[in-house]
Structures are given as C-alpha cells and as structure tokens.
Amino acid sequence: MTLLPEVPGVLGADDVAATVAAIAAEQAADGMLPWWRGGALDAWDSVEAAMALTAGGRVDEAAAALDWLARRQLPSGGFPAEWRDGAVTAPGVEANHAGYLAVGALHHALVTGSSGTRWWGAVTRALDLVCRMQLTSGAVGWALRPDGTPDTTALLTGCSSLLQALRCGLALADRVGEARPLWTAAATRLQAALTDDPGAFADRSRFSMDWYYPVLGGALTGAAAEDRLAASWDAFVVPGLGVRCVADRPWVTGAETCELAMALAAAGQADAATEQLAAMQHLRHEDGGYWTGYVFADDAVWPVERTTWTAAAVVLAADALSGATPGAALFTDPAFLAAEPR
Numbered sequence: 001m002t003l004l005p006e007v008p009g010v011l012g013a014d015d016v017a018a019t020v021a022a023i024a025a026e027q028a029a030d031g032m033l034p035w036w037r038g039g040a041l042d043a044w045d046s047v048e049a050a051m052a053l054t055a056g057g058r059v060d061e062a063a064a065a066l067d068w069l070a071r072r073q074l075p076s077g078g079f080p081a082e083w084r085d086g087a088v089t090a091p092g093v094e095a096n097h098a099g100y101l102a103v104g105a106l107h108h109a110l111v112t113g114s115s116g117t118r119w120w121g122a123v124t125r126a127l128d129l130v131c132r133m134q135l136t137s138g139a140v141g142w143a144l145r146p147d148g149t150p151d152t153t154a155l156l157t158g159c160s161s162l163l164q165a166l167r168c169g170l171a172l173a174d175r176v177g178e179a180r181p182l183w184t185a186a187a188t189r190l191q192a193a194l195t196d197d198p199g200a201f202a203d204r205s206r207f208s209m210d211w212y213y214p215v216l217g218g219a220l221t222g223a224a225a226e227d228r229l230a231a232s233w234d235a236f237v238v239p240g241l242g243v244r245c246v247a248d249r250p251w252v253t254g255a256e257t258c259e260l261a262m263a264l265a266a267a268g269q270a271d272a273a274t275e276q277l278a279a280m281q282h283l284r285h286e287d288g289g290y291w292t293g294y295v296f297a298d299d300a301v302w303p304v305e306r307t308t309w310t311a312a313a314v315v316l317a318a319d320a321l322s323g324a325t326p327g328a329a330l331f332t333d334p335a336f337l338a339a340e341p342r
Helices: 013-025 043-056 059-071 094-110 120-132 156-176 181-196 206-215 220-229 254-268 271-285 308-322 325-330 334-338
Strands: 080-084 087-093 241-244 252-254 294-295
Touching: 013 043, 013 241, 013 308, 043 059, 043 094, 043 308, 043 325, 059 094, 087 094, 094 120, 094 156, 094 325, 120 156, 120 181, 156 181, 156 206, 156 334, 206 220, 220 254, 241 254, 241 271, 252 254, 254 271, 254 308, 254 325, 271 294, 271 308, 308 325, 325 334
Parallel strands: none
Antiparallel strands: 080 087, 241 252, 252 294
C-alpha cells in the first residue's frame, strides 16, 4: 500500500490522490504526458508531472511518461523544446529540458527501490550535453544555437535546476556503479558560478523563480538560503494568495508558490512552507486539478487552464512537507545530493 503525501489541515491523502488522478487523466495511452490532453508538452514539465505520479503511487504511468521522453531523445542528448499531440512544434534544444530527466530518473529509483538503470543511457547522453553547454564562467548556456554551439546567455533558474540535475545524475552513477568525473567537475564549477558570480547570469530578478531557485536547486543552504528567501519576500509573496510570478504584476501562480514551499522546507522553515501551500489552495478545482494562476487585481483565474505541472508541484510540495516517500529528500535535504560522489 503506497503511503500518499498529506499535509494536515491543508491536504489530506484523498485530496492528493484526486490530484494525482487528475494528472493521470491527461496522459495518453502511449505515455505522453502533456500540460493537458491535446496541449503542449515540454520535457521539464513532463518529468515533473511524472514525479508526481511516482509520489502518488502510479509508478507504471510515471515510467511510461519517462519512457516516452527517452524514446524521443535527440542524438545530441537533448529534447525538442515542445511537442503537441506528439508532433514537434519547437525544435530548439534547451539545457534545462535535457538535464531534468536525471531528476525524474533518480526520483523514480528512490521511490520504487529500483536499480536506476532503466533511463541511465538517456540520462548519460543528456548530462553529457549539459557539460558540453557549460560556459567559461561555469554557468550553462540556456540553449543550443542552430549551429549546435551553446548560447552564451545563462539563466539563473535553469542553472539552479541543472545543478540539482547534475547531482542527481551523480547519485544515479553511484547507484549503477559507474563514475562520471566530468559531471562532478561541471557541478563544482556551476555551484561556484551560482554562489559567487551573479554577473554570469542574465538579469531576470523580476521573476520569482530567480529568487528562490538557488535554494530549491541546492546552490544555497543554511544561513545563505535563509538570507536569500528573506531578502525578496515582500516583493513576491502576497499574503493568503501565494507567490507572484513577476514582481510587478498582480498575478500569483500555483507552481511557483509550491516551489517556494519546497525551498522553504529545504531551508528548515516548514511552518512557512505549509503556509504557502495552504495559501495557493484557492486555485484547486473540484476534480483535484489546479488552475495555473490568479490575477488578484481582476479577481480572475488566468490563464483559463489547469496544467499537469501545477498539479504536480502541489503533490511534490506535499511530499516534501510530509516526507511520505524517499523521493522527498531530493527537494528538502540539501546534504542529500551535495556529498562528494565516489
């Protein structure tokens, strides 16, 4: 019997089960897991939705979603930026999309107790690409140019996620008994850029993800994480509603609020994390899914869509706060992945 995540006073196990079912309802028979049935699919968000299925006990459906992606991996090791109904609609390759497969693969292995070999080949190709896209600063270019070289623009949010991805890849390498010193070196350089070289990244400080992602990705821990989260709290947090996506817009979004909750949990602030998860429940639909966001100046849900990745962020935040599955440690225990690999 799978122990479902639950957060007393916010989400019960039945609530989480309904959310997991709402995600699964959007999955196609071949494993394709888009934002919603018939909508867009990108690799990062699909992996996040697959992790929610894993945490919710639907491990076969989660594996099918990861299999779907692995079968469509490009020779470069990356993935097209977008599909719709299985057809590629944006062929560009983004580093963050490639790297996140490692997080989903390790999460699945931790929750199920499996060996980690199922997607090892795909993870290896993806993270080797990430290493090739690393810039002299230690940051990683956000995408490949048409000629196959990395774009020299690096994004703080994406690179924070890539640090987690590289560390997950190294944990998988340990699990399968292989060494990946190139990934270790890349993670070390990326960590240094994230902590010591803000000029290596494009200025997107208006966006809340750039605020909390260095904590969520594990680049900042301890007092540094606490200071980071405190510094821009008033700019982004709307009491009782959640987190603004952009500091100067009256729009709170569910996924960002849940990700902040996970970052707070990683920083040891469980009560504040629970408060944020509770604050975004106004976005919950009666079927267990979640609206993407809410424009509070207009008292309007916007956009009018319920995305699998928003619902997935809720499930993963609930798991992070409850510790119901072994996969929760990927988001709440900065030391779990930061240890030096063999």
